Amino acid sequence: MRKMLIVDDDIHLRNLVRTYAELEGFQCQEAQNASEALEQVQETEFDILILDIMMPGKDGYEVLSEIREYSQVPVIMLTARSEEYDKLLGFRLGADDYVAKPFSPKELMARVNAVLKRTGNAAVTVLKYGNLCIRVEERIVTMDDHVISLPPKEFDLLVKLAQNEHIVLTRDQLLETVWGYEYHGDTRTVDTHVKSLRDHLGPYRKLIRTVWGVGYKFEYREE
Numbered sequence: 736m737r738k739m740l741i742v743d744d745d746i747h748l749r750n751l752v753r754t755y756a757e758l759e760g761f762q763c764q765e766a767q768n769a770s771e772a773l774e775q776v777q778e779t780e781f782d783i784l785i786l787d788i789m790m791p792g793k794d795g796y797e798v799l800s801e802i803r804e805y806s807q808v809p810v811i812m813l814t815a816r817s818e819e820y821d822k823l824l825g826f827r828l829g830a831d832d833y834v835a836k837p838f839s840p841k842e843l844m845a846r847v848n849a850v851l852k853r854t855g856n857a858a859v860t861v862l863k864y865g866n867l868c869i870r871v872e873e874r875i876v877t878m879d880d881h882v883i884s885l886p887p888k889e890f891d892l893l894v895k896l897a898q899n900e901h902i903v904l905t906r907d908q909l910l911e912t913v914w915g916y917e918y919h920g921d922t923r924t925v926d927t928h929v930k931s932l933r934d935h936l937g938p939y940r941k942l943i944r945t946v947w948g949v950g951y952k953f954e955y956r957e958e
Contacts, residue, residue, distance in 0.1 A: 736762045738779065739847075742772040742798065743787040743813065752785055755840040756847070758912050760860070760898040769793035776802055783847055786830075787813045788821070796828060803829040809850045813838070841915055862897050864955040867939045869897055878939065888913060889932045892925075896943060896953035905950040925950075 739761040741749050746767070753763045764779065766772035769792050776784070784802075788795035795812055802808065812825050815836045822833050831850045834843050860871035868877045871894055876883045885893065891913045896904065906922035914924065929951060933940035944954050 736760065737782040737851075739763050739783050739785065740766060740772065740775055740779070740781045741785045742766045742769075742790075742795070743785070744768060744790045745787075748787075748813075751840055752843065755844050755912065758895060758899060758904075758908070759844050759847070769798045772798055773801060776806060776808070781808050783851060784808055784810045785813060785843070785847075786810050788825070789815060796824060799825065799828045799830060809854045811843070811846060811850060841912070862894075864897075864939070864942060865957070867936070867942070869894060871898075878937070883935055885932070885935055889928055889935065892928055892932055893936075893943075896951060900953045900955065903946045903949055903952045909950065 737760065739756050741752050741756070741763060742765075743749050743752075744767050749765045749767075753765065756763050761782075764775055764781075766775055768790055772784075772786070775781075786795045786798060790798075795814075799810055799812070802810070807829075809831045810829065811832045811834060812830045813834055813836060814821060814825075816822075825833060831854065832846050834846060862869040862871065866879045870876075874887075874890055876885055876890065876893065892909065895909060895912055906925045909925050910922065929943060929945075933943055936942065942953055942955055944952050946952055
């Protein structure tokens with residue numbers, strides 16, 4: 736599982752990023768200041784860091800500068816600053832990308848995946864459940880070695896559920912992560928797509944279980 740370190744003194748922002756990152760299949764750790772961040776980077780091999788610039792004590796620039804003395808782990812910086820100088824300084828110190836606050840969590844995750852792909856850290860994810868195979872990056876699903884043609888949203892829905900196996904995802908969570916938090920539809924959209932997805936999965940339809948009054952979860956049981 737890919738590992739992410741989220742560095743920010745704002746616990747609400749850390750929780751927001753963590754929620755979306757875990758839905759993308761990341762294992763997340765958090766740090767609220769520079770010393771915690773530097774200690775964790777030395778102890779754990781992360782795939783990517785989300786690093787806030789404005790923190791008490793050492794700021795994000797100082798943290799990045801120290802990290803670059805011994806690690807080339809990809810770093811995306813969070814900033815409330817929009818001046819060109821601030822961005823250029825970050826890039827000179829070795830930042831891989833910038834995201835300005837306030838930001839869309841979905842945009843941040845898109846940038847995370849783009850940075851990992853660009854730096855060669857992107858995982859090749861293949862999820863297998865019996866004879867059902869999901870090739871995430873290639874957006875291909877096969878069943879008994881035959882390709883299943885899924886509409887884009889159904890594929891995204893399947894991946895979200897499968898990457899969070901045994902975890903109940905509410906309809907609102909699925910709306911936000913698959914359709915986008917700005918989507919103005921209602922939760923019946925999720926139900927409609929789940930029904931269609933189950934039809935496409937045929938004998939594997941039972942992988943997607945309904946948790947009444949809450950949402951859905953993905954559960955594979957070997958027979």
